[in-house]
Amino acid sequence: MSLVIGVLALQGDVSEHCHAIQSCGSKAYPIKYENDLDHIDGLIIPGGESTTIAKLSYGSINSAVSKVTKNNQTLESKISQSITSTKIKAKPEQDNSNNTIPYSSLINKIKTLGLSGLPIYGTCMGSIFLAKYIENNLNQLSMQLMDIKITRNAFGSQKHSFETTLTINCLNPPKYQAIFIRAPLIIATGQNVEVLAYLPDYINLNQDYPTKAIMVKEKNFLASVFHPELTKDYRIHEFFLDMVKK
Amino acid sequence: MSLGNDNNNKVSKGSEVVKKALPQMLKGGVIMDVVNAEQAKIAEEAGAVAVMALERVPADIRANGGVARMSDPELISQIISTVTIPVMAKVRIGHFVEAQILEALGVDCIDESEVLTPADEEYHIDKNKFGIPFVCGARNLGEALRRIGEGASMIRTKGEAGTGDVVEAVRHARTILGEIKKLSVMPHEELMSYAKLINAPYELLLQVAKDGRLPVVNFAAGGIATPADAALLMQLGVDGVFVGSGIFKSANPGKRAEAIVKATTYFTDAGLLATVSRNLGEPMSGLSVHSLDSKEKLAVRGW
Numbered sequence: 001m002s003l004v005i006g007v008l009a010l011q012g013d014v015s016e017h018c019h020a021i022q023s024c025g026s027k028a029y030p031i032k033y034e035n036d037l038d039h040i041d042g043l044i045i046p047g048g049e050s051t052t053i054a055k056l057s058y059g060s061i062n063s064a065v066s067k068v069t070k071n072n073q074t075l076e077s078k079i080s081q082s083i084t085s086t087k088i089k090a091k092p093e094q095d096n097s098n099n100t101i102p103y104s105s106l107i108n109k110i111k112t113l114g115l116s117g118l119p120i121y122g123t124c125m126g127s128i129f130l131a132k133y134i135e136n137n138l139n140q141l142s143m144q145l146m147d148i149k150i151t152r153n154a155f156g157s158q159k160h161s162f163e164t165t166l167t168i169n170c171l172n173p174p175k176y177q178a179i180f181i182r183a184p185l186i187i188a189t190g191q192n193v194e195v196l197a198y199l200p201d202y203i204n205l206n207q208d209y210p211t212k213a214i215m216v217k218e219k220n221f222l223a224s225v226f227h228p229e230l231t232k233d234y235r236i237h238e239f240f241l242d243m244v245k246k
Numbered sequence: 247m248s249l250g251n252d253n254n255n256k257v258s259k260g261s262e263v264v265k266k267a268l269p270q271m272l273k274g275g276v277i278m279d280v281v282n283a284e285q286a287k288i289a290e291e292a293g294a295v296a297v298m299a300l301e302r303v304p305a306d307i308r309a310n311g312g313v314a315r316m317s318d319p320e321l322i323s324q325i326i327s328t329v330t331i332p333v334m335a336k337v338r339i340g341h342f343v344e345a346q347i348l349e350a351l352g353v354d355c356i357d358e359s360e361v362l363t364p365a366d367e368e369y370h371i372d373k374n375k376f377g378i379p380f381v382c383g384a385r386n387l388g389e390a391l392r393r394i395g396e397g398a399s400m401i402r403t404k405g406e407a408g409t410g411d412v413v414e415a416v417r418h419a420r421t422i423l424g425e426i427k428k429l430s431v432m433p434h435e436e437l438m439s440y441a442k443l444i445n446a447p448y449e450l451l452l453q454v455a456k457d458g459r460l461p462v463v464n465f466a467a468g469g470i471a472t473p474a475d476a477a478l479l480m481q482l483g484v485d486g487v488f489v490g491s492g493i494f495k496s497a498n499p500g501k502r503a504e505a506i507v508k509a510t511t512y513f514t515d516a517g518l519l520a521t522v523s524r525n526l527g528e529p530m531s532g533l534s535v536h537s538l539d540s541k542e543k544l545a546v547r548g549w
Contacts, residue, residue, distance in 0.1 A: 010511050011274040011295065032512065047271045048295070049331055055293030055504070056511055124271070152330060158268050158354035159378050162259045181267045182332065182354070202256055230267050 003244055006031040006040035008110075010056045012048020012125060016229040020237045034106050042119040042244035043110065045126030047181065047227055050152065053125065057107040111143040119220045120145065121240045127223035128152060128184055135187065146221045147190030148213070154185035154205060154225075166226075168197045168215065171235050178214075178226040185225060186213040193218045217243075260377025262399075268332065268355060268379050269400035269463035272296055272486055276476065276507050277465065279303050279490040282321065283328040285499070292503035296332040296354070298488065299325040304361045304408030305491035305530065308542070314362040316344040319351055326352060334381070339547060340366025345376060355379045355400070358393075360547035361407045361490075368549060373397030383467070385418045385545055387425035388444030391454070394462055395447040401460060403484065404545040405468015408491050410532030412469045412478065414545060419466050419482045429455040468545065471496070471529050473509030473522050480513035497527030 002025070007017045009030035018028035021044070029040055037043075114120050122130040129142045133149035155161070163179045187209040189195060197215035199205075205212075215224040215236075222243060228236035258264070275295025280286040286297045301317040302310065316337050326333045332354035337344035339358055344365075348356050358371055360383050370393065373380040379399035384390035390401045403422060405415030425444070429451065432440060437455055441448040453461050466479035467488035476487045487510055493503045505522040512518045540546075 009274070013270045013273060015273075016270065048273075049271065049275060051290055051331055052275055052293045052295050052507065055291075055507060157326070157352045158332065159349065159352060160259065161264050161268065162257045163261060163264055164257045179263060179267055181264065181271055200256070227267065230263065230270065 002027050003041045003241060004029050004039055005241070005244070006037060006043040008043065008045045008053075008126075010048075011052050012046040013227070013229060014046050016227075017044050017046050017123075017237075020229045020234045021241075023234050024237050024241055026241055031106075034109050037106075037109055037113060040118075042121070042240065043113075044240070045120065045122040045129050046229070047124035047126065050125045050128045053129065057104060107143060111145065114143065114145045114221065117220050119222070119240065119244045121222040121224075121243075123224050123227055123229060124181065124183060127186070127225050130221055130223050131186070133188070146216070146218050146223060147193055148186050148216060148218075148223070149188035150184050150186050150225075151209075152184045153182050154187075154207075155180065155183055155203075156206060158182060162203070164200060164203065166197055166200065166214075168236075170196050170239060176235070177231055177233065178224075178228070179230045180226045183214075183225045185209065186216055186223070187211055189213055189216060190218070197224075265377075265379040265399040266462055269381070269465075272332070272465075273463055274511060275486045276503075276510050277334065277486070277488045278493055278503060279488075280325065280494070283324045285494055286325045286329045286333075288500050289493070289503055290329045290331050292500055293507035294331060294503065295486070296334055297325065297329060298357060298490070299333055299335045299353070303491040303494060304544070305410070305495050305533075306408075307361060308408045308533070314338075316341070316347065316362070319347060322348070322351055322353060336362055337371070338362040339364040340369050340371060342371045342375075345371055345373075345380075349376055349378050353378070355381055357381045357402075358398075359383065360404060360544050364547050370396050370549070373399075381465075383545070383548060384422065385548075386421045386444065387429075387454070388446045389548060390422055390460060390464070391444075391446040391450045394450055394460070398462065400463045400465065402465045402467040402488055404548075405466065405470070406535050406538070407468045407544050408533070409469050409535055409538070410471040410492060410495075410530040411535045412471070412475045413535055415466050415468045415470060415475075415479060416482065418468075418545070419479055419484055422460075422464065423483045426454055426459060430458045469535075470506075471532065472526075473502075473505045473519055476506045477509045477513040477519055480510055486510065491530055495530035497529075502526045502529070 004027045005021045021028040130146040131150040132144040135151040161181045166176045167174045194217045195213045199212040272295045277296045278289040278294045279298045299322045307314045334355040336357040336359040374397035381400040382393035382398040383404040403418035441451045463485045465486045466484040471492035
């Protein structure tokens with residue numbers, strides 16, 4: 001049986017993920033519409049620009065942001081609250097003819113499928129979309145599926161983007177060459193979140209954090225702030241496909 | 247070149263793969279020209295994947311004449327501190343010191359652009375020396391591969407900037423994509439002569455023949471003014487679009503910008519294109535490319 005893995009195809013490095021999935025012997029399926037989600041066994045949210053995806057997903061950033069802002073402010077300090085306690089309802093503005101298309105239905109359906117067990121893997125921007133809390137930048141939206149707090153552009157502009165060799169113990173062998181592009185960083189994790197890799201301590205940051213996680217798993221969700229799809233080493237995609245098989 | 251300086255050699259910054267990766271994250275998106283922080287904010291809120299910071303949009307460069315140079319670093323810094331999306335800025339062809347300044351400022355990507363007045367009429371910048379990516383314009387495959395050979399991490403088809411006339415963008419996109427298709431079916435023994443014919447580095451040409459695409463991301467630019475223009479270029483097969491004068495020279499920039507972003511994502515969905523194209527107000531007035539004197543064309547700059 002060949003698995004079908006959807007790749008959210010609104011913007012970003014979609015074809016790289018599709019290629020990785022195909023190289024692992026599964027079928028890749030780009031997702032642009034709600035109905036595309038009907039036939040997939042797992043979903044990948046690729047790298048890209050989070051503000052762009054938020055815009056495309058919700059129709060209007062501003063109408064949804066006020067609600068998310070409220071949630072983030074009240075809950076920011078209680079990182080390990082259960083996922084179901086945070087409900088976000090984003091609806092597109094009705095007073096603008098540009099925004100009559102219900103983009104949010106795509107994201108809402110992904111969220112519903114995720115809560116009912118669909119395996120979802122987010123890379124870089126994708127990890128921002130899975131996080132329950134986003135530091136500093138409230139002008140962002142996410143599906144709030146993972147009990148993690150994330151900060152965007154933790155390393156600075158493109159000249160601080162880098163590649164380095166990580167040790168990821170769930171891989172065999174654990175050495176893994178990883179690429180970080182204007183990457184976010186996971187700075188807090190809830191008690192049910194399994195940290196699969198931490199940032200090596202030789203990497204400089206502008207600001208230090210008590211937790212510096214770069215790859216995490218919680219139930220049916222997987223997130224990495226780096227980009228396995230940009231290398232030819234597809235073991236992390238295989239790790240995700242194993243999650244899907246289970 | 248590696249800029250690894252985290253007190254050890256375990257970290258590689260500015261490597262080829264790291265530089266090419268930034269444009270890969272921008273695929274399927276719209277990069278918008280902005281001339282101040284306020285416009286940058288509008289672009290970001292409309293869903294731009296990046297902004298191009300410059301003092302004058304190409305339409306004004308055309309109208310004002312004179313020498314067009316790199317923008318004031320103060321303006322670029324203001325834009326960098328206003329938005330969270332990547333910020334690009336332009337340098338003159340061959341002006342590697344302007345590029346050094348932009349790298350020091352912390353822009354995410356440098357555009358070595360024919361829209362500015364060239365500083366060197368023989369040589370482009372050696373982009374391999376820099377730790378951040380460059381995007382360069384091209385009208386055909388030979389020009390694209392020469393720029394990639396010099397270290398460009400992204401290509402944009404030139405079109406004819408500042409006109410609002412999409413005809414040259416279409417011509418350049420069709421030319422490059424057509425040449426790539428031709429290469430992919432060309433017998434191997436013909437490739438060297440073809441490389442010679444189009445003045446392309448042979449190794450890169452071999453790679454294109456094998457992969458059926460450029461080794462870097464390829465956006466369209468130069469004359470895109472409407473959601474339909476953006477979708478047209480996407481359907482022709484580019485990875486994303488630059489919109490220069492087309493947004494902030496129109497009557498309702500925010501709304502038009504948003505519509506172009508949606509059109510670039512859902513570029514095959516005619517129903518959606520019809521919806522987002524409604525009531526956008528006046529587009530930029532535009533300038534037919536055929537009304538331009540050959541001396542006024544920017545696309546011919548580049549060697």
